[in-house]
Amino acid sequence: MGFVPTSTAPVQETAILIGVITDKQTDFQTKEYLDELEFLAETAGARTVKKFIQRMHVANSKTYVGAGKLDEIKAFIEENEIGMAIFDDELTPSQLRNVERHLNCKVLDRTNLILDIFAARAQTAYAKTQVELAQYQYLLPRLTRMWTHLERQRGGIGMRGPGETQIETDRRIILDKISKLKEQLKKIDKQMAVQRGNRGSLVRVALVGYTNVGKSTLMNLISKSEVFAENKLFATLDTTVRKVVFENLPFLLSDTVGFIRKLPHQLVESFKSTLDEVREADLLIHVVDISHPNFEEQLNVVKETLAEIKAGDKPVYLVFNKIDAYSYVEKAEDDLTPKTKENWSLEDLMNSWMYKENNPAIFMSAKEKLNLEKFRTDLYKMVAEISQGRYPFGNFLW
Structure with missing residues (x-):
C-alpha cells in the first residue's frame, strides 16, 4: 500500500443558525437578520448548514426557543454532526448555560460571534486592546458556564484565598484585567486626542x-x-x-x-x-x-x-x-x-x-x-x- 498524503488544511466548522419571529420583529426582518448572521458566520470561517426559525410572542427566557424546537434542533445537530449553534440575539448567561447543556455542542450568540470576528481582524495593539476589553466584559457575567483556570496565567500559587471558589478567583482575575485594559485604553485615548489636536x-x-x-x-x-x-x-x-x-x-x-x-x-x-x-x-x-x-x-x-x-x-x-x-x-x-x-x-x-x-x-x-x-x-x-x-x-x- 502506497503513501497516502493527508491534508493539513483546517476543517471548516459547520453551524446552524437560530432566530425568532416576535411581536417586535417581522418575518421579513428575522429572515434578513439570519441572512446577515450567515454572512457573519462565513466571515468568521464557518459554513451554515441550516436555519431554524420559531414564531413566539417573546423569546423564551430560559432557552430562547421553546422546548419542542430545542429538541428538534438537538436531533438535527446529532444527526448531521454539527459543530456549533449560533443564536441571532445576545443570550443571557442562564439561556446560554441551559442551551449548551441541552444541545451538548458549542453555542454562540450574535455578540460572541461579532467579538470573535473583531478579535481575528484586529491588527494594531490599540484595536487588540479594545477587543480584549469587550471580550472580558462579555465573559464576566457568563463565568458560571466556563471551565476556566485563569489563575495559571498569573502563577497559580498564592492567588486563591482560603475557601475561595474557582469562579470567584476567575471573576477577580477578569475584573483585574478589565481594570488594566481600561487604563491602557485611557493612555492610548490621550495619545490619540493629542494626535488629532496636532493635525x-x-x-x-x-x-x-x-x-x-x-x-x-x-x-x-x-x-x-x-x-x-x-x-x-x-x-x-x-x-x-x-x-x-x-x-x-x-x-x-x-x-x-x-x-x-x-x-x-x-x-x-x-x-x-x-x-x-x-x-x-x-x-x-x-x-x-x-x-x-x-x-x-x-x-x-x-x-x-x-x-x-x-x-x-x-x-x-x-x-x-x-x-x-x-x-x-x-x-x-x-x-x-x-x-x-x-x-x-x-x-x-x-x-x-x-x-x-x-x-x-x-x-x-x-x-x-x-x-x-x-x-x-x-x-x-x-x-x-x-x-x-x-x-x-x-x-x-x-
Whole structure:
C-alpha cells in the first residue's frame, strides 16, 4: 500500500443558525437578520448548514426557543454532526448555560460571534486592546458556564484565598484585567486626542456607514491609498486617516469601523476613541449600499448609532453606492397593483422622498467609478464652504 498524503488544511466548522419571529420583529426582518448572521458566520470561517426559525410572542427566557424546537434542533445537530449553534440575539448567561447543556455542542450568540470576528481582524495593539476589553466584559457575567483556570496565567500559587471558589478567583482575575485594559485604553485615548489636536485645523471628513457598503473602496478612490477592502463584514477595524488635496484644498479623510444591527454595547464602549473620529468630524460621508434589499433599515441603523454617540447633528453627504449592482423587477404595463420597492428603478429612487429628504445625496459606484466626478465636485464644494467659514480670508492651515 502506497503513501497516502493527508491534508493539513483546517476543517471548516459547520453551524446552524437560530432566530425568532416576535411581536417586535417581522418575518421579513428575522429572515434578513439570519441572512446577515450567515454572512457573519462565513466571515468568521464557518459554513451554515441550516436555519431554524420559531414564531413566539417573546423569546423564551430560559432557552430562547421553546422546548419542542430545542429538541428538534438537538436531533438535527446529532444527526448531521454539527459543530456549533449560533443564536441571532445576545443570550443571557442562564439561556446560554441551559442551551449548551441541552444541545451538548458549542453555542454562540450574535455578540460572541461579532467579538470573535473583531478579535481575528484586529491588527494594531490599540484595536487588540479594545477587543480584549469587550471580550472580558462579555465573559464576566457568563463565568458560571466556563471551565476556566485563569489563575495559571498569573502563577497559580498564592492567588486563591482560603475557601475561595474557582469562579470567584476567575471573576477577580477578569475584573483585574478589565481594570488594566481600561487604563491602557485611557493612555492610548490621550495619545490619540493629542494626535488629532496636532493635525491642525484642517477640515475633517469621516466616512460612516453600515458594514460592507464600500467605505474602504471609496476611501481608496478619494485618497489613492491602499486601505484593506473585501466583501466581508468588518474588513476594517482601525480608523485610517489620510490627508487629501482637491485642487489645492486640503482636508483630512478618515475611514471608520462599519456599524451593524444589534452592535454589542461592549464594542461601542471599547471603540469609543475610534468613534471620536466621527464625533470630531466637520462633515460625514454616509455610504449606503443601494443594491442591498434592506438598505433603508441599514441607513436608519447608522443614523440611530450616530445619534447614540452624539454625532447625529453633523452635516451629512449621503452616498447611495453600488448602483452597478442595483437590480429591480420591471412592472408590466397592464399590472394595476401599486409599485413596491422591488419595482423601483434608480430613476424612481432619485425622485423618491428618501433622496429628497436626505439631500445633499448622490447615486454612484465607487467600484466602477460611476458618477465619480460629480461626487468629487460636490465634496470639494462642501469642504470649501466649511473652510471658508473657518478661514474667511482663505488662510488654510497646512
